[in-house]
Amino acid sequence: MQGPRVSNHLFYLSIPPNIFLDVVKCASKSASSVSGWTRVIVEKPFGRDSESSAALTKGLKQYLTEDQIFRIDHYLGKELVENLSVLRFSNLVFEPLWSRQYIRNVQLIFSEDFGTEGRGGYFDSYGIIRDIMQNHLLQILALFAMETPISLEAEDIRNEKVKVLRSMKPLRLEDVVIGQYKSHTKGGITYPGYTEDKTVPKGSLTPTFAAAALFINNARWDGVPFLMKAGKALHTKQ
Numbered sequence: 502m503q504g505p506r507v508s509n510h511l512f513y514l515s516i517p518p519n520i521f522l523d524v525v526k527c528a529s530k531s532a533s534s535v536s537g538w539t540r541v542i543v544e545k546p547f548g549r550d551s552e553s554s555a556a557l558t559k560g561l562k563q564y565l566t567e568d569q570i571f572r573i574d575h576y577l578g579k580e581l582v583e584n585l586s587v588l589r590f591s592n593l594v595f596e597p598l599w600s601r602q603y604i605r606n607v608q609l610i611f612s613e614d615f616g617t618e619g620r621g622g623y624f625d626s627y628g629i630i631r632d633i634m635q636n637h638l639l640q641i642l643a644l645f646a647m648e649t650p651i652s653l654e655a656e657d658i659r660n661e662k663v664k665v666l667r668s669m670k671p672l673r674l675e676d677v678v679i680g681q682y683k684s685h686t687k688g689g690i691t692y693p694g695y696t697e698d699k700t701v702p703k704g705s706l707t708p709t710f711a712a713a714a715l716f717i718n719n720a721r722w723d724g725v726p727f728l729m730k731a732g733k734a735l736h737t738k739q
């Protein structure tokens with residue numbers, strides 16, 4: 502029901518990606534705003550690869566226009582990540598040091614001290630690389646490594662991040678390690694292994710841990726490894 506005042510509708514899809522399209526279809530047919538705007542926020546992962554990402558965009562555009570769709574990565578809203586640009590570009594001490602001349606390696610670490618704990622349904626079909634590395638950590642890497650943008654407008658920052666991504670060497674298999682957590686005991690409590698979670702398919706080989714060395718082929722970062730590590734059910738939350 503909508504009253505006489507302008508009412509805007511915002512849908513935030515914090516749901517598994519396989520139901521994005523059904524939800525958007527229902528929302529746009531039955532719950533679009535009549536008097537104001539209707540917008541949809543879509544969480545990562547936006548598809549499994551470029552083909553499924555393009556298919557998802559095509560699907561969403563059956564019901565929405567591009568300016569109604571907001572693809573977000575909630576890690577970009579974290580204080581530490583937001584402060585990264587300020588630290589780099591507004592600080593005369595750091596900017597001259599931000600290169601291969603002074604930095605031996607860069608480590609991007611995501612570590613959770615709990616496992617899937619009954620939420621393995623979505624996670625198992627994506628794994629830690631698509632859940633954390635390809636989006637959250639890659640976004641932070643791009644922000645960390647980019648050149649100074651023309652302005653701090655979203656479009657200008659995005660252009661610089663794209664240049665970093667395009668300068669990256671393709672990942673080699675020998676630069677990647679994957680793993681899956683087993684049952685462990687901490688403080689007298691035993692926690693189940695990944696495949697003992699009832700929401701995870703039996704015998705799943707989905708990685709819950711991954712580490713990779715990435716390289717950026719440009720004058721600033723040539724030869725500096727960007728070490729990414731991400732894992733669930735590790736010792737610390739970091």
Ligand SMILES: NC(=O)C1=CN([C@@H]2O[C@H](COP(=O)(O)OP(=O)(O)OC[C@H]3O[C@@H](n4cnc5c(N)ncnc54)[C@H](OP(=O)(O)O)[C@@H]3O)[C@@H](O)[C@H]2O)C=CC1
Nearest residue numbers: 514515516517518520544545546575620621622623624632
């Ligand atoms: N887990 C997290 O902390 C974060 C997750 N995300 C993103 O959020 C999305 C969902 O992840 P997560 O929360 O772990 O997933 P969950 O599996 O916990 O599902 C989230 C919600 O989706 C509902 N849901 C699941 N399947 C269906 C279905 N077939 N029909 C209708 N509703 C359904 C669930 O409802 P019900 O409970 O009723 O089953 C639940 O409320 C992913 O895109 C993920 O990347 C982003 C940031 C953080």
Ligand SMILES: O=C1O[C@H](COP(=O)(O)O)[C@@H](O)[C@H](O)[C@H]1O
Nearest residue numbers: 545546575576613624632633637
């Ligand atoms: O996007 C995700 O992030 C959460 C961790 O988010 P945080 O804000 O609590 O650090 C992670 O548990 C989940 O697997 C992933 O989908």
